[in-house]
Amino acid sequence: xxxxxxxxxxxxxxxxxxxxxxxxxxxxxxxxxxxxxxxxxxxxxxxxxxxxxxxxxxxxxxxxxxxxxxxxxxxxxxxxxxxxxxxxxxxxxxxxxxxxxxxxxxxxxxxxxxxxxxxxxxxxxxxxxxxxxxxxxxxxxxxxxxxxxxxxxxxxxxxxxxxxxxxxxxxxxxxxxxxxxxxxxxxxxxxxxxxxxxxxxxxxxxxxxxxxxxxxxxxxxxxxxxxxxxxxxxxxxxxxxxxxxxxxxxxxxxxxxxxxxxxxxxxxxxxxxxxxxxxxxxxxxxxxxxxxxxxxxxxxxxxxxxxxxxxxxxxxxxxxxxxxxxxxxxxxxxxxxxxxxxxxxxxxxxxxxxxxxxxxxxxxxxxxxxxxxxxxxxxxxxxxxxxxxxxxxxxxxxxxxxxxxxxxxxxxxxxxxxxxxxxxxxxxxxxxxxxxxxxxxxxxxxxxxxxxxxxxxxxxxxxxxxxxxxxxxxxxxxxxxxxxxxxxxxxxxxxxxxxxxxxxxxxxxxxxxxxxxxxxxxxxxxxxxxxxxxxxxxxxxxxxxxxxxxxxxxxxxxxxxxxxxxxxxxxxxxxxxxxxxxxxxxxxxxxxxxxxxxxxxxxxxxxxxxxxxxxxxxxxxxxxxx
Numbered sequence: 001x002x003x004x005x006x007x008x009x010x011x012x013x014x015x016x017x018x019x020x021x022x023x024x025x026x027x028x029x030x031x032x033x034x035x036x037x038x039x040x041x042x043x044x045x046x047x048x049x050x051x052x053x054x055x056x057x058x059x060x061x062x063x064x065x066x067x068x069x070x071x072x073x074x075x076x077x078x079x080x081x082x083x084x085x086x087x088x089x090x091x092x093x094x095x096x097x098x099x100x101x102x103x104x105x106x107x108x109x110x111x112x113x114x115x116x117x118x119x120x121x122x123x124x125x126x127x128x129x130x131x132x133x134x135x136x137x138x139x140x141x142x143x144x145x146x147x148x149x150x151x152x153x154x155x156x157x158x159x160x161x162x163x164x165x166x167x168x169x170x171x172x173x174x175x176x177x178x179x180x181x182x183x184x185x186x187x188x189x190x191x192x193x194x195x196x197x198x199x200x201x202x203x204x205x206x207x208x209x210x211x212x213x214x215x216x217x218x219x220x221x222x223x224x225x226x227x228x229x230x231x232x233x234x235x236x237x238x239x240x241x242x243x244x245x246x247x248x249x250x251x252x253x254x255x256x257x258x259x260x261x262x263x264x265x266x267x268x269x270x271x272x273x274x275x276x277x278x279x280x281x282x283x284x285x286x287x288x289x290x291x292x293x294x295x296x297x298x299x300x301x302x303x304x305x306x307x308x309x310x311x312x313x314x315x316x317x318x319x320x321x322x323x324x325x326x327x328x329x330x331x332x333x334x335x336x337x338x339x340x341x342x343x344x345x346x347x348x349x350x351x352x353x354x355x356x357x358x359x360x361x362x363x364x365x366x367x368x369x370x371x372x373x374x375x376x377x378x379x380x381x382x383x384x385x386x387x388x389x390x391x392x393x394x395x396x397x398x399x400x401x402x403x404x405x406x407x408x409x410x411x412x413x414x415x416x417x418x419x420x421x422x423x424x425x426x427x428x429x430x431x432x433x434x435x436x437x438x439x440x441x442x443x444x445x446x447x448x449x450x451x452x453x454x455x456x457x458x459x460x461x462x463x464x465x466x467x468x469x470x471x472x473x474x475x476x477x478x479x480x481x482x483x484x485x486x487x488x489x490x491x492x493x494x495x496x497x498x499x500x501x502x503x504x505x506x507x508x509x510x511x512x513x514x515x516x517x518x519x520x521x522x523x524x525x526x527x528x529x530x531x532x533x534x535x536x537x538x539x540x541x542x543x544x545x546x547x548x549x550x551x552x553x554x555x556x557x558x559x560x561x562x563x564x565x566x567x568x569x570x571x572x573x574x575x576x577x578x579x580x581x582x583x584x585x586x587x588x589x590x591x592x593x594x595x596x597x598x599x600x601x602x603x604x605x606x607x608x609x610x611x612x613x614x615x616x617x618x619x620x621x622x623x624x625x626x
Contacts, residue, residue, distance in 0.1 A: 056155045061290035065300040068108035077523040079564035084351030086575040096582040101594035114593045120159040127156040132176035150206040153199035164189040165524040168589040169620040183602035186620040200225040213279035219245035220288035223459045235471045242468035250461045251284040269367040275454035287459040294453040308450030310433045311346025318424040321397040328382040337383040345448040348423035355564040366494040373431040478503040504541040530557040552609035558585040586610025
């Protein structure tokens with residue numbers, strides 16, 4: 001593996017340099033660290049270990065930030081979204097053609113599958129150095145030592161939890177690599193998860209909840225343990241793990257708080273997702289957040305970019321006035337109604353599906369879909385100054401709200417129809433993706449406005465309730481599951497569920513989508529659920545049963561996507577560049593990047609079934625071998 005096969009000692013020097021130079025920008029570090037920064041020299045004090053752990057915390061945030069953030073790749077393999085870029089042939093839309101082991105798997109214009117592989121293994125490498133050298137320091141108390149070790153265990157487990165649900169069986173590396181190793185073997189996913197459970201049990205026992213925001217808490221470790229327990233089919237233990245967080249000091253935020261807390265036009269859902277509030281001391285819901293602020297060393301250079309990625313490209317010339325069919329929209333920040341300052345200048349990379357943007361919103365009381373929090377295209381106005389006069393004038397429509405686009409009125413209302421309704425016409429959760437305000441117009445990330453630096457939730461107590469609800473569903477205790485779902489829904493002022501008999505895994509997935517947009521790695525969670533169905537044989541709500549033997553050809557994740565994602569199930573959807581949206585059952589797991597297999601010349605990293613090279617697989621390790 002590329003990043004594992006480098007000088008591993010130099011890798012941990014990244015954390016060591018935190019102590020020696022006060023630098024927190026990984027991208028500025030040279031590959032080979034000076035010899036004085038080797039772990040033997042630097043990882044010898046509690047302060048040095050704390051700084052190494054800070055580096056691991058910082059490395060978690062890569063998934064959420066930057067243009068074409070990796071979480072986009074997680075999203076487009078699901079029921080909730082597709083890649084909306086329509087003017088290029090390269091995006092991951094025709095997954096059958098574009099997702100192969102030798103394809104470009106690490107590019108803004110393609111996907112970030114390989115980025116996940118490299119990032120997770122880099123973090124594992126750094127965690128392993130901390131774990132291996134834990135006794136190089138003189139610790140003030142055994143508890144201080146164990147808390148550091150527990151945090152490193154959490155970070156390693158977090159990355160392996162993601163790896164095994166993105167890639168399946170992968171190499172298990174549990175110790176510091178001090179020399180180049182090109183003899184890795186794939187280990188069974190279930191073996192890896194059992195080891196991560198062992199480590200997380202230790203973490204929950206040795207962490208506390210008095211930690212600073214941005215670091216790993218006992219509640220966060222319990223939350224991750226619940227996910228691992230679910231993946232292992234240990235539903236009672238998953239419930240117990242959830243209880244650690246739910247019965248601890250954490251509470252769902254139900255009252256107004258923080259910045260804008262006194263603004264009567266807003267509500268608690270808006271408050272919960274303000275950048276300034278996510279790591280605030282008053283926020284009792286945050287189990288684990290990553291910190292990314294412009295005034296912090298090591299801040300992401302281009303900020304979150306979430307508005308750019310997740311908002312429609314309404315300004316691309318697609319939207320014309322219904323009257324004289326003139327260009328209706330302007331992205332100028334100097335416009336009389338500066339939509340780009342109010343909502344951001346999106347390019348529609350993350351195109352929500354009708355399931356995610358319409359079908360699951362079944363009542364008009366839910367604050368997560370309320371006016372002001374959720375934006376429909378018809379909330380925007382025709383703001384192009386050229387509509388007032390001149391050759392493109394249509395003054396009767398200037399300043400009026402957009403007229404709803406429908407398939408029925410496309411021919412009569414627009415020239416050749418909206419040329420890009422995939423990219424330019426969809427609704428979105430403004431409260432989640434709006435990062436900044438008009439006061440940031442001079443910010444480098446607001447030229448044009450696309451999102452700036454912000455803290456972000458990794459784990460939040462609302463998801464803990466949804467995890468416990470899921471565990472109850474697996475056990476058939478749907479009344480208890482419904483009660484937990486309603487804990488989340490009552491805060492959102494959504495209509496409460498009353499029919500426990502209708503609660504199933506689909507209900508859980510619907511609520512996760514409402515609550516956890518751009519927080520959950522939905523592909524990971526769908527694959528985890530698909531494994532549970534296959535491991536247990538429990539019938540799904542679609543009436544089907546699944547098994548591990550046919551996992552790559554018949555699984556719940558694919559069936560769920562084809563049930564809910566109109567883009568993949570409709571062969572007539574074609575982008576401007578000619579791409580069709582396709583997905584197959586084997587996409588339940590991603591391909592291992594081929595160059596990682598090729599570099600591993602004395603071992604065998606198996607390829608996942610459905611991809612070229614899988615015919616060369618050998619039996620994965622069924623026990624820990626180090």
